[in-house]
Amino acid sequence: xxxxxxxxxxxxxxxxxxxxxxxxxxxxxxxxxxxxxxxxxxxxxxxxxxxxxxxxxxxxxxxxxxxxxxxxxxxxxxxxxxxxxxxxxxxxxxxxxxxxxxxxxxxxxxxx
Amino acid sequence: xxxxxxxxxxxxxxxxxxxxxxxxxxxxxxxxxxxxxxxxxxxxxxxxxxxxxxxxxxxxxxxxxxxxxxxxxxxxxxxxxxxxxxxxxxxxxxxxxxxxxxxxxxxxxxxxxxxxx
Numbered sequence: 001x002x003x004x005x006x007x008x009x010x011x012x013x014x015x016x017x018x019x020x021x022x023x024x025x026x027x028x029x030x031x032x033x034x035x036x037x038x039x040x041x042x043x044x045x046x047x048x049x050x051x052x053x054x055x056x057x058x059x060x061x062x063x064x065x066x067x068x069x070x071x072x073x074x075x076x077x078x079x080x081x082x083x084x085x086x087x088x089x090x091x092x093x094x095x096x097x098x099x100x101x102x103x104x105x106x107x108x109x110x111x112x
Numbered sequence: 113x114x115x116x117x118x119x120x121x122x123x124x125x126x127x128x129x130x131x132x133x134x135x136x137x138x139x140x141x142x143x144x145x146x147x148x149x150x151x152x153x154x155x156x157x158x159x160x161x162x163x164x165x166x167x168x169x170x171x172x173x174x175x176x177x178x179x180x181x182x183x184x185x186x187x188x189x190x191x192x193x194x195x196x197x198x199x200x201x202x203x204x205x206x207x208x209x210x211x212x213x214x215x216x217x218x219x220x221x222x223x224x225x226x227x228x229x
Contacts, residue, residue, distance in 0.1 A: 031215060040121070042203060042219040058216065090157065094215035098145045098164070098207055101215055103157040 003027065004104035006091050012110045013081050021076040021107050023091030031094045032074040033058075033101065034066060036087040043090065049074055081111040114139045114208040118220035125194055126228050133189045133223045135204030141165075145207040146180065146187045147217060152200040160202075163187065194227045201225070 007022045025032065030051045035043040035058075045058030049068040063085060065077045074093075078085055088108050092101040115138040125131045137146065148160040161171065163180050171178045175192045191198055201224050205217040 033216065035219075040221055042116075042118075042221045043205075043217075044219070045216055048216055059218075088155070096215075099215055100147060100159045100162050101157075101217060102159075105156055 004091055004093060004102055006089075006104035006107050008107060009105070010108040010110075012112060013078075015082055015111055016080050019078045019081055019109070021078075021089055021091075021109070023074045023076070023104060024072050025074075025091075025093045025102075026072065027093060027095070027102065028071060029093035029095050029102070030071070032068065033092045033094075034064070034074070034076045035090045035092065036060065037090060037106075038087050046076065046089075081109075083111045085109065086111045114141075114144075114206050114218045116204050116206050116218055116220035118202075118204055118223050120223045121221070122224045122226070124226045124228065127196060128193050129227075130190060130192050131194050131225065131227075133191075133202050133204075133225065135187045135189065135220060137185050137187065137204070137206045139185075139206060139208050141208050145215075147205040147207070148178070148187075148189050149203045149205065149219075150200045151203065151222070157203075160189075191225075194225075196227050196229055199225060199227045 004025045033048045034046040037043045044060045047066040049055045052071045090106050091104040117136045144165045146163045150158040177190045179188045201222045203222045204220040
């Protein structure tokens, strides 16, 4: 593994189902983030974690939850998926404050 | 609150033309960072440049150049002699008050650049 790994690559999900998107990094970065990308809206921050054991809400947190039990993993959970959560989800990490983000390859999620 | 605006939704040029992608930002902080990312058709996000708010020097990297002007809150990106491989969505982003917010970036809406042969 080199960088950030996201799984699954894509998923079709029935509305109302629970889903966890996985994100693992091997760079030992303290900070991690989840963004969603929607056409015409750019990338919007869902949740973030500045260090293991802490999390915070971003711009669009409703319907999502995260946990950060250790440095490497930052899963994103949709408790009860809705069609408006259809999007491409990107996990990212950064080494230091103000530094560039390293992104995973994304998860295409479709909620029907 | 911070905001990034990329007014150009789509730009289409012919190969070898120069093209400038505009980025305007809003922030109340004096310390901040500006970024540009490229997203080619494959979908990954590729880092291009990071600039801090205290460094207004323009930067050139090969065919790419960036013009940072605090007076107009702009951070524009120019591609000289564009090539088909430059076709991508380009995002401008802002990180505000990094001491407290980490690297939480606010992204613009993106500009789809198409370079035609």
